[in-house]
Amino acid sequence: MAELFSPLTLRDVTFKNRIAVSPMSQYRAKDGHANSWHAVHLGRFAMGGAGLVYAEATAVEPDGRRTHGDLGLWQDAHIDDLALITKFIREEGSVPGIQLGHAGRKASKRRPWHGETPVDDEDVTERNEAPWPAIAPSPFPYAKGWPDLRRCRRQILIG
Numbered sequence: 523m524a525e526l527f528s529p530l531t532l533r534d535v536t537f538k539n540r541i542a543v544s545p546m547s548q549y550r551a552k553d554g555h556a557n558s559w560h561a562v563h564l565g566r567f568a569m570g571g572a573g574l575v576y577a578e579a580t581a582v583e584p585d586g587r588r589t590h591g592d593l594g595l596w597q598d599a600h601i602d603d604l605a606l607i608t609k610f611i612r613e614e615g616s617v618p619g620i621q622l623g624h625a626g627r628k629a630s631k632r633r634p635w636h637g638e639t640p641v642d643d644e645d646v647t648e649r650n651e652a653p654w655p656a657i658a659p660s661p662f663p664y665a666k667g668w669p670d671l672r673r674c675r676r677q678i679l680i681g
């Protein structure tokens with residue numbers, strides 16, 4: 523039977539053990555950029571010996587963020603901040619992972635400590651953070667009281 527501390531190889535990636543740190547959103551990014559908070563948050567798990575360290579849900583486009591504090595990877599300028607962190611994780615013998623994501627209808631939400639409710643004018647006044655139109659496969663709001671989706675991409679599958 524495989525043991526927790528035995529290596530695991532999946533295709534060409536070898537993990538030194540079977541401990542994987544789940545993605546944990548920090549809501550600390552600015553304009554999608556990772557910073558020293560993320561470096562310490564993720565780096566300490568590598569220092570602790572985890573085989574795999576996942577970066578939190580990372581938006582593939584600005585509209586796909588859940589909150590203004592979400593990590594992003596929608597422009598080249600985001601790469602260097604993340605690369606510094608992944609370099610450190612690798613140096614510690616761990617494998618860096620990332621959870622690419624799109625918030626869909628859950629976009630434009632307040633950070634947990636601001637209530638996880640939709641961003642509105644109050645956030646503009648208090649933090650200069652404006653709401654933005656969410657994009658989702660259907661036009662239905664996330665929940666009662668959430669704004670209508672102003673844009674909606676529909677995909678038609680043929681075949």
Ligand SMILES: Cc1cc2nc3c(=O)[nH]c(=O)nc-3n(C[C@H](O)[C@H](O)[C@H](O)COP(=O)(O)O)c2cc1C
Binds near residue numbers: 621
């Ligand atoms: C602070 C925090 C942030 C989280 N952020 C994410 C996230 O970005 N993406 C995600 O899929 N899950 C997120 N989760 C859920 C965790 O990844 C994980 O699935 C959950 O804690 C259950 O893990 P367990 O089954 O090992 O207990 C978060 C959990 C916590 C506690």
